[in-house]
Amino acid sequence: MGHGRRHAKGTGPSGLTQKSKAPTKPDTQLITGGRSKTVTGPVVNPPVWRASTHLYENVAHLEASKNMPADAREFFYGRRGGPTQWALADALTEMEPGAAGTMLYPSGVAAISCALLAVLKPGDVLLMTDSAYDPSRSFAEGFLKRFGIETRYFDPMAGGEISAYFCYRTKAILLESPGSLTFEIQDIPAICAAAQAKGICTLLDNTWATPYFFTAIEKGVDISILAATKYIVGHSDVMAGTVTANKKYWNKVAQTARAMGQVLSPDDAYLAARGLRTMAVRLRQHEASAMKIAHWLNGRDEVIKVLHPAFPDCLGHAHWRRDFTGSSGLFSFVLNGSKAKAAALIDALQLFGIGYSWGGFESLALPVHPEKFRSAKPWTGGDALIRLQIGLEDCADLIADLENGFAAAKDIA
Ligand SMILES: *Cc1c(COP(=O)(O)O)cnc(C)c1O
Numbered sequence: 001m002g003h004g005r006r007h008a009k010g011t012g013p014s015g016l017t018q019k020s021k022a023p024t025k026p027d028t029q030l031i032t033g034g035r036s037k038t039v040t041g042p043v044v045n046p047p048v049w050r051a052s053t054h055l056y057e058n059v060a061h062l063e064a065s066k067n068m069p070a071d072a073r074e075f076f077y078g079r080r081g082g083p084t085q086w087a088l089a090d091a092l093t094e095m096e097p098g099a100a101g102t103m104l105y106p107s108g109v110a111a112i113s114c115a116l117l118a119v120l121k122p123g124d125v126l127l128m129t130d131s132a133y134d135p136s137r138s139f140a141e142g143f144l145k146r147f148g149i150e151t152r153y154f155d156p157m158a159g160g161e162i163s164a165y166f167c168y169r170t171k172a173i174l175l176e177s178p179g180s181l182t183f184e185i186q187d188i189p190a191i192c193a194a195a196q197a198k199g200i201c202t203l204l205d206n207t208w209a210t211p212y213f214f215t216a217i218e219k220g221v222d223i224s225i226l227a228a229t230k231y232i233v234g235h236s237d238v239m240a241g242t243v244t245a246n247k248k249y250w251n252k253v254a255q256t257a258r259a260m261g262q263v264l265s266p267d268d269a270y271l272a273a274r275g276l277r278t279m280a281v282r283l284r285q286h287e288a289s290a291m292k293i294a295h296w297l298n299g300r301d302e303v304i305k306v307l308h309p310a311f312p313d314c315l316g317h318a319h320w321r322r323d324f325t326g327s328s329g330l331f332s333f334v335l336n337g338s339k340a341k342a343a344a345l346i347d348a349l350q351l352f353g354i355g356y357s358w359g360g361f362e363s364l365a366l367p368v369h370p371e372k373f374r375s376a377k378p379w380t381g382g383d384a385l386i387r388l389q390i391g392l393e394d395c396a397d398l399i400a401d402l403e404n405g406f407a408a409a410k411d412i413a
Helices: 026-032 059-065 083-095 108-119 134-146 159-165 188-197 247-259 266-277 279-298 317-323 339-348 395-409
Strands: 099-105 125-129 150-154 170-176 201-205 223-227 241-246 303-307 330-335 364-368 384-389
Touching: 026 083, 026 266, 026 279, 083 099, 083 241, 083 266, 099 108, 099 247, 108 134, 108 170, 108 201, 108 223, 108 241, 108 247, 125 134, 134 150, 134 170, 150 159, 159 188, 170 188, 188 201, 188 317, 241 247, 266 279, 279 303, 279 330, 279 395, 330 339, 339 364, 339 384, 339 395
Parallel strands: 125 150, 125 170, 170 201, 201 223
Antiparallel strands: 099 241, 223 241, 303 330, 330 384, 364 384
């Protein structure tokens, strides 16, 4: 058989990679996930299995392959992925109790847009948290609107009262917790319970926490989305997105991704899977350093407020304590002053780069403007909001860098 599941001699059912799995904890799952189902030989890492074309043995074999389920782990044609992509997808599915499968995309935005297209049709209403990532909003306002899908925004703190926003046309809710830029933690279980009672699909952008800190499907979410570009990849060198769905929505998600021709290259899938193996240790270091720096910032006179889910005064902090097992390396703080003051501080930083994205090993600082992306719940928290991604550098060096930034900005109002 000309497919990718051949075992090297001496492995197979009795080989290490074929051992049946004992239930394991998240740290172990990150190491072993996706390994047993897509055996490509007696190796720890699935090789980069590059292929567009499957060569069939004869016409009968070709015809038989057409009856194979689209998500069978048998190589059919490159657009349906191969062993390298399956290993990554399976590892992510295994991280989410209650999940039926995971599709891969060439970016986080591709994952979000395809997931929404999987569950919406003309005439439907999408409810979106007012704290959503700005390209999610743009996709709704531009693309979805053009196809007759209306988007309405709601207060991220709505909780179970989300049902006040429902109408007979409401078909999906896009959640993001914590919210981009402003870090409100939503009451995901309450929102999902209200939605489920009305047959409304819930989708969550879970990029900040990843399933390592927040198991979305288990908490009631139907479709969990990651910009894998961030913590999964972890090294600022690959763009990737993932959508993990429960049983109810898995077929819709998978069929839509296939119809749209979504595929992640095997090289990028390999790098993402390699990133996943070290994600637990990276996340714990991001968490510890971010907490230290957030506390240091909180003690500065120039800082009005730190927006970090683990801080008691963060909106929705009680939900974070109840539902999450940790916090990652991204948070914001409000500087007492103007946008010019924030720019001067950021410009003076040497270790923090100025750039989009986050989740890599390097620290980044970005001036952010949530007031531009709000409608249901205007942002009134201050003009000079700075978002920090805390990388894996020594914390003392990062604090010294910030200290220089504050000094450089001190004479600016
Ligand atoms: C970066 C990001 C995305 C988009 O991911 P890309 O891979 O950059 O397309 C989606 N959601 C959130 C919260 C993000 O930070």
